[in-house]
Structures are given as C-alpha cells and as structure tokens.
Amino acid sequence: MECHFCKIARKEISSKIVYEDENFVAFLDxxxxxxxxxxxxxxxxxxxxxEDEDLSGRLFLTxxxxxxxxxxxxSPKAIAIAYLPxxxxxxxxxxxxxxxxxxxxxxxxxxxVKKEELERLAETIRNSMEGEVVQKTETAKESxxxxxxxxxxxxxxxxxx
Ligand SMILES: [Zn+2]
Numbered sequence: 001m002e003c004h005f006c007k008i009a010r011k012e013i014s015s016k017i018v019y020e021d022e023n024f025v026a027f028l029d030x031x032x033x034x035x036x037x038x039x040x041x042x043x044x045x046x047x048x049x050x051e052d053e054d055l056s057g058r059l060f061l062t063x064x065x066x067x068x069x070x071x072x073x074x075s076p077k078a079i080a081i082a083y084l085p086x087x088x089x090x091x092x093x094x095x096x097x098x099x100x101x102x103x104x105x106x107x108x109x110x111x112x113v114k115k116e117e118l119e120r121l122a123e124t125i126r127n128s129m130e131g132e133v134v135q136k137t138e139t140a141k142e143s144x145x146x147x148x149x150x151x152x153x154x155x156x157x158x159x160x161x
Contacts, residue, residue: 005090009043016122019069019129023055024062028118028125029094031110034102036074036121038066038095046091049083056091063093065129070097073128074121077102 007013008027015027018038026040040063042055049056060081067079076097083093113121 003045003088003090005039005041005088005092006045009041016118018122018125019062019066021062024059026062026066026095028122029110030118031112033110034076034096034098036070036076036095036097036125038070038125039092040066040095041090041092047089048091051091059091059093063095066125067095069125069128070095073124 004013008015009025016030017025017027019026019040023044024040024042026038029037029039040059042052042059044052044055046052046055063081067081070076070079074097076099078098080096080098081093082096086092
C-alpha cells in the first residue's frame with residue numbers, strides 16, 4: 001500500500017495545508033482532537049526520528065514556527081508538540097493547540113470537522129505565518145470521495161486511544 005503522507009506531500013491527495021517549504025509540509029488533521037490540530041511531515045519518506053537526525057531537528061524547528069503562527073491565529077491556552085506511536089509509517093509530529101476547559105492529546109476523541117471549517121482554519125493559520133513562510137503553497141485538486149484506504153489511515157489513532 002502506498003504511503004498516504006507521501007501522497008499528501010506530492011499533492012496527489014488534497015489536504016488543508018497550513019505551511020510548506022522545500023522539505024516539509026504541515027496540514028490540518030481532518031479528525032482533530034483539538035481545534036487546529038496540525039500534522040507536520042518531512043516530504044522525504046522516513047519512518048522515525050532516528051533515520052535522519054538532521055532532518056528531524058529541522059522538523060522540530062518547523063513545528064515551532066507553525067506553533068507560533070497557531071498561537072497568533074487561534075489564541076489557544078497552550079500548544080503541545082508530540083511524537084506519538086502511529087500506524088502511519090511516515091514520520092510526523094503533531095501540534096495540538098488546546099483551549100480553556102479542554103482535555104488535550106489522546107484523551108480526546110477525534111472529531112470529524114467539515115471541509116469548509118477546515119479550510120477556514122487553514123487560511124487563518126496560513127495568514128498568521130507572516131515572517132515565517134518560506135514558500136507559497138500550491139493546493140492539490142479537490143479529491144473525490146474518500147477511499148476505504150484513506151479512511152483507514154485517517155482513523156489510525158482510534159486504535160491507540
Ligand atoms: Zn511516506
């Protein structure tokens with residue numbers, strides 16, 4: 001089975017991208033555990049933080065930039081950056097903004113958010129990347145209905161929650 005995140009990085013599957021540069025892409029999770037939950041991946045397919053430490057270091061720096069933009073855009077109470085076990089074999093870090101009276105991280109059930117709502121959120125965050133953005137993002141064509149395979153990947157975390 002082909003890697004879902006590689007397809008997102010190559011824009012073969014549409015996603016709500018909040019940041020992109022030569023090496024990394026950040027996009028909103030479509031089953032977020034908190035508003036504005038963002039996944040950050042290297043474009044290169046690596047499986048873990050150990051595989052390319054230089055790349056991993058830059059991945060964390062990229063997360064910090066995006067977290068700052070999310071702070072400006074959504075004013076959450078705090079932000080957590082996490083590296084958690086996952087069924088997806090493509091390295092990714094998760095950014096969880098969390099808000100007053102909200103339980104953060106994996107204790108929350110993922111919630112499906114409407115496409116329009118995600119697009120609006122992504123735009124708000126992108127607009128707050130000022131001074132942080134390196135390169136303009138090109139969006140992928142809107143995708144057709146989700147395949148069983150995509151749904152499998154998207155729901156991956158339910159099994160560890
Ligand atoms: Zn991949």
